[in-house]
Amino acid sequence: MTGLALPVPGFESLAMPGAGRAAVSLRxxxxxxxxxxxxxxxxxxxxxxxxxxxxxxxxxxxxxxxxxxxxxxxxxxxxxxxxxxxxxxxxxxxxxxxxxxxxxxxxxxxxxxxxxxxxxxxxxxxxxxxxxxFEISDSSQAPGVKAEQAELRRALKQAVLDLPPDLRLPLVLRDIEGLSTAEAAAVMELGEPAFKSRLHRARLRVRKSIAGLTGKGEE
Amino acid sequence: MNPLKKMVTMPWFMREHRWTRAHLSEHLDGELPPEETERARRHLHDCSSCRKLLAALRRTVSGLGGLREPPPPDVAERVVSRMNKEP
Missing domain, CATH: 1.10.1740.10 (RNA polymerase sigma factor, region 2, helix turn helix motif)
Known part of the structure; x- marks a missing residue:
């Protein structure tokens, strides 16, 4: 797999196994x-x-x-x-x-x-x-609610896209695609503590981006 | 002084505050060990700021889960077709 190692700026942990990067032991x-x-x-x-x-x-x-x-x-x-x-x-x-x-x-x-x-x-x-x-799947909702949900969905999607790659991927793998923490960390070749740290930072950034749309009085 | 404001000035409170904020995602995901879950719960009981942040993170993660979109149809078949054309 060494031949598949590709440089990933801002994404050092994604080198393929055996590519000379810092070793991360997988379970x-x-x-x-x-x-x-x-x-x-x-x-x-x-x-x-x-x-x-x-x-x-x-x-x-x-x-x-x-x-x-x-x-x-x-x-x-x-x-x-x-x-x-x-x-x-x-x-x-x-x-x-x-x-x-x-x-x-x-x-x-x-x-x-x-x-x-x-x-x-x-x-x-x-x-x-x-x-x-950004289609809304629930057609039973009132137009106002649908519009608000559509706006939130749009803002969430943009917030994810605005994340730097090293924070975006943990969020995509764990929160959007539904991988477990262990699986997502393995994809990124990160130890679980490092993965969790990135995931938390990514969530905080996205939360901040959509704060005005999701409720009052949030930190 | 307001009891809550008084509490916020205490070093132990701020230490727990920083620790809890750093571990809120793990708490939300149920991935803290039992003793640390209890530690987070104790602080959350006392800290409205952390409770608000936890609620906001919960809504954020819930919203993110709804972003998954179906891929276009027949992605796999086009991959197989391309592979069959490869030398």
Whole structure:
């Protein structure tokens, strides 16, 4: 996996295992639901890897979309991440769950793309992303309530996008995508205390950004 | 002096205040060990400022959980299709 290590400015912890970065010991993986498919894929079974793709493509897309915005580029990154994973599957040692390894590849590829296209385009993507996709799912609510919720949702989304990458990813993985702390920390190759610290700082920033919309008298 | 204001000036109160604020997310997530959960609860009982912040964080995290959006259809199938075209 050393060959997959990619520079991630502001995201030192995302180097792939063995890439010469500070070592973070991951918890032993007792049960990885993907273990059987991974073993078959490592033996060259393409159908097994395709099953892994079908199992994880949507989730990986969601994470990458939070980093790059929804669109063709996100889809390209997801495809590239799976292709890299397939080419490197024999080097996956099972010291983390397969999906955390896959997410690392996807996140590193996302950051590499963001660097390639430059900050201007990233800002554009962020703006476009924040302005789209704010449908309210509960159609039974009064228009005023719907409008308030839509505004809050929009503000939350923008606040997430405004976070620096090293704070945004913990929030995306833990609070939006619903990974456990242990899983999200493993994706970022952080110890849990360091991960929790970043998550807390990220939440505080987002809370501050939306304070005017969520209640009176908040600190 | 107002009892609460008096309390705020006490070093032990400020020490607990700083500690609790630094651990509010862990408390919210239920990830503090039992003795530290109790420590946080004790301070929260005495500190309206921390209670407000905890409530605000709870609303924030709840809102974030609602941001998940479904990906476009057939992402996986397009990945498989691309993989099949790769040399």
């Amino acid at each position: 032993p993986v007792k049960e990885d639901p993907d273990a059987g498919l991974v073993k078959r894929a490592q033996a060259g079974d393409e159908a097994a890897f395709e099953a892994l793709v079908r199992r994880h493509a949507d989730s990986l897309y969601s994470v990458v979309a939070r980093l790059l915005g929804r669109g063709e580029e996100t889809e390209e990154v997801v495809q590239e991440a799976f292709i890299r994973a397939w080419r490197s599957i024999d080097r996956f040692k099972g010291d983390a769950k397969f999906f955390t390894w896959l997410y690392r590849i996807g996140v590193n590829e996302s950051r590499r793309r963001a660097e390639q296209v430059g900050r201007h385009r990233e800002r554009t993507a962020r703006s476009i992303n924040a302005d789209s996709g």
